[in-house]
Amino acid sequence: MIRKSVPAPPQRAGDGVVPPAQLPNLPAQPRQRRRGWLLLGVLVVAGGGVLGYHTVNGLTDRVPVLVVTRDVPLGQELTAHDVTTTLVGVDDLVATVPARELRRVIGMRAAVDLVGGMLVQPKLLTDRLTPLGGQQLVPVAVKPSRLPARGLRPGDSVLVVAAPDGQAVPTTKAAATPRIEAVVDQVKGPDTDGLMVVDLIVNGTEGADLAARAAEGPVAMVLNPRRT
Structure with missing residues (x-):
């Protein structure tokens, strides 16, 4: 003998039983948008790495050299107030004076009119004041x-x-x-x-x-x- 299933009668709130909550059907997020954000994140990270590399690499190429701090006329003796040190990226073809020679430069004379802000070059300085004797x-x-x-x-x-x-x-x-x-x-x-x-x-x-x-x-x- 075949038994027929009888559906359970609907439960009412008055019976003390809470019916199950009905969750709304949310639309699925498109995968294309999520891939776009992921790609953007990768590009940002990669770009930051490249920028950091060039920044560090640029700093390692900078060397300490001497620079004129104020105008010095021809023939005047240089003092500690006339020159200082700075970090610059200098090409191998540019003749500069290393910062370690600061003490040696003090007391030398300007072979030409020096202008504040210019890099010190060996040919711009002299230890002799012309004309000499004779x-x-x-x-x-x-x-x-x-x-x-x-x-x-x-x-x-x-x-x-x-x-x-x-x-x-x-x-x-x-x-x-x-x-x-x-x-x-x-x-x-x-x-x-x-x-x-x-x-x-x-x-x-x-x-x-x-x-x-x-x-x-x-x-x-x-x-x-x-x-x-």
């Missing part, structure tokens, strides 16, 4: 056209020759006139008159002759082979 320093004002196009720099050896107007290059006859050998100490200009002022160091017996020759008429400067 030398004289003569300023000579010349037109830029009477100087080498490549320019002059301190330490260059030159010949000073008379060069009247309209005669940029001395002729054979003019070359027979006395020439004075000199060493360039400083070059400045052009001034308000368009002239370059070249400070020349000459033998102590030729200073007056060079000054008189420059006052009499235009001169030109011939650059001798540069010293290596």
Whole structure:
């Protein structure tokens, strides 16, 4: 004999039994959105790692060097207030002075006008104040056209020759006139008159002759082979 199942009668609140709660059916979150957030997180972590690597790598490439803290005119002796140390990324081709040489630099003189903020380079400093004994320093004002196009720099050896107007290059006859050998100490200009002022160091017996020759008429400067 087959028995038929009879459904249980509905339970009522009055019977003291609480019916089971009916949970709402929540829509499933799309997987595409979750993958997008995961990918974004990976990119953020990777980007932070790359940034940290370059930051640390950049710091390791920085070296301590000397820097000028304030303007120092030509010939003035450097004090502890004129230079300090700093960290910079310096290319191998740039000549700088290591920070460990700070004590040695104090007491040296500026070979050129130093400007605050510039890195100290060996050629900018000197332990000798020119002119030395037996030398004289003569300023000579010349037109830029009477100087080498490549320019002059301190330490260059030159010949000073008379060069009247309209005669940029001395002729054979003019070359027979006395020439004075000199060493360039400083070059400045052009001034308000368009002239370059070249400070020349000459033998102590030729200073007056060079000054008189420059006052009499235009001169030109011939650059001798540069010293290596």
